[in-house]
Amino acid sequence: MKTIRQKIICYFLIFLGSLTLMMSFSPFVDAQIPFLFSEDAINELPQTPAWDLNRAIPCGRFLCSPVFFFGDGDLLGDRIILAIPRDRTKTTREVALEVEQRARFIQNVFIGVFNHLRPIVRNNPMEERKNRRFWLITTKKPFHPATPIVEIGIENGQTVVYVAGQKELGLPQQAIITVTEVDASANAMTIDQLAQIWRSKIKLSFSNALWGLEMDIQRPFLRFNFSNLIITIAILFVFLEKKIKRIFRKVKRNLQEKLDEINESLKINPETNYAKKTNLKNSKLTIEEKEKEIVKSDVKNDFALSENIFLKGINNGKQLIFEGLSFSVKLFPQGFLQKQNLIKQQINLIELFSSLIFLSQITIIFLAITIITVTFRETRFLFNLFFTQALLLPFIWVTMVLADRITDFWIDSALNEWAKEKQELQPYSNRPILRVNTYSPALRKATTIIFNIIGIFLSLGVIGLDVNVLAGAGALAVLFAFLSRNILDDLLNGTLILITDRYALGDFVQINKLEGFVETMNLYTTSLRNLDGQLITIPNGQVSSVINMTKNWSRVNFTIQVSWEANLQKTMNTLQRVADQMYKEPEWREKMFDTADILGIDQIDHNGVLIRVLIKTLPLQQWAVGREYRWRVKEAFQRSGISLGIPQNRIWYNENK
Secondary structure, eight states: OOOOOHHHHHHHHHHHHHHHHHHHHOOOSSSOOOOOOOOOOTTTOOOOTTTTEEEEEEETTTEEEEEEEOOOOSSSSSOEEEEEEEEEEEEEHHHHHHHHHHHHHHHHHHHHHHHHHHHHHHHHOOSSSOOGGGSTSSSSSOTTEEEHHHHHHOOOOOEEEOOOOBGTTTBBOOEEEEHHHHHHTTTOOOOOHHHHHHHHHHHHHHHHHHHHHHHHHOTTTTHHHHHHHHHHHHHHHHHHHHHHHHHHHHHHHHHHHHHHHHHHSSOOOOOOOHHHHHHHHGGGGOOOHHHHHHHHHHHHHHHHHHHHHHHOTTTHHHHHHHHHGGGGGTSOSSSEEEEEEHHHHHHHHHHHHHHHHHHHHHHHOOOOHHHHHHHHHGGGHHHHHHHHHHHHHHHHHHHHHHHHHHHHHHHHHHHHHHHHHHHHSTTTTOOHHHHHHHHEEEEEEEEHHHHHHHHHHEEEHHHHHHHHHHHHHHHHHHHHHTTTTHHHHHHHHHHHHOOOOOOOTTTTETTTTTTEEEEEEEESEEEOOOOSEEEEEGGGGOOOEEEEESSOOEEEEEEEEOEEEEEHHHHHHHHHHHHHHHHHHHHHHHTBBSSSSEEHHHHTTTTTTEEEEEEETTTHHHHHHHHHHHHHHHHHHHHHHHOBBOOOOOOOOOOTT
């Protein structure tokens, strides 16, 4: 059952989180309802998508909006920037919408003039056929012969840039843009200077759009062929990286199997068949020999693995991968703890490479889409959408992945250093290794969640969603936290379990009358594998009482009942002699802290005399030592003629009845 203290802590954290959200995200108000009529809400810019080329941006005392002419190939160059001053009588949102509408109106006028010229160019194509290099965006082209005349004039007392009427093209005079004093102030120049610059840009944009139309006439399939080429190259790169990622996945699987073997060697299954162990007794190696053999074999496997990667075609990456996978071999001595840390670092490197490959695949796809959108003039307005995402999103997530993996390296390294210090203080205990196996996954998952949340918020900002709007959903978060208070209980109790070291991976524990090996553990749940092979999952919030049978050291609690006629001194000497003989043997000495402690007579009843013996062992070794000791005691009792206790009953017979 949940304790009162846990509930108090849970509700206190909910209250503290709610207070923090309210103080952080609620606007200052004066007799008004928050989030509805606040000054911040009134002065906010409209939620125009980030990829909209006409999105209003603050520029000093003004709000500005760029103009993108149809099919303009200079996507990263200087554009025409319109400006409107902030007005006290209007909200910021209204001013921003006004300047955006002005930019879109100018673009529509430009498209109208171009659509008027389109049939003229199609009906009168150029006789000279240009080569393919001429049609590249990077090639500087002269003005198209059908480029309209763009002039500067005065209309209604204001300077305007207009298209002059041309009878041969059937083009009437059309004003395109009005140059205002506000525009000149925002661009830091005079009206005349700004008008000349805008006139040149408009004329160049008309010429580029007409050359694009001319290319479609002369080479109608050039854009499609180029797009197909880009798609083919992208598919080849993605397929190649997928092959490399598959090799990394295989390497990781092999390393994980080695790590699992080391972890399994640190714990003993209480169901292990004794006869099977006896038959293999003479073929066993000592712990030190096992460690040396593991390190030697794994170094050979690492060399063989690198050679396989080399044979598969990753010539340029072989040295980097091999050095990364073999780096720890040069730094750490041989041993289970060092070998475990080595394999973990190798797995971290493999996961890092796999994540970078996945992100590079996403980058290639976005870049391919970006190039295709630039290829077709009708879709160039989407350039901002895909280009920003092709560069910024992968950069954000590469940074998050690198930060996460570096943190994982630091966690494993710090835990390894801590475990080595603890191992020196407790040379016969595998407790530090078990705690490393428990803390490392929990801490790494926690840091991964943190970096993922940061990456999601940064990505939403790049896409164009206002992060403050998400932060304003704090009330929903508080409500969710209240409804999911059981999850908070699990999280808090799981954290306390890790801090207080109640149990770790590989321990044999009894939790709420359920027992088994701790197979997996995180901040929310604990999974036990019992002797029947059943996996039991227990929420950490329900963990109240824990019996840890393998923490720091274990003990064989051996009791035996001998008959009333048995020589008790001889019996105890036999029990002691069997324990001493086991302790002298190297195979069992490394599992026992000391020889047996004969406590003496523990109980006397009609069944016989109960004698209790305690043997202190290394963690998880009590079952193996106990089975061997019972086997030898049984053999010794048979040789010594010591009989076990038999229940005795006395029957009274009454002759009168």
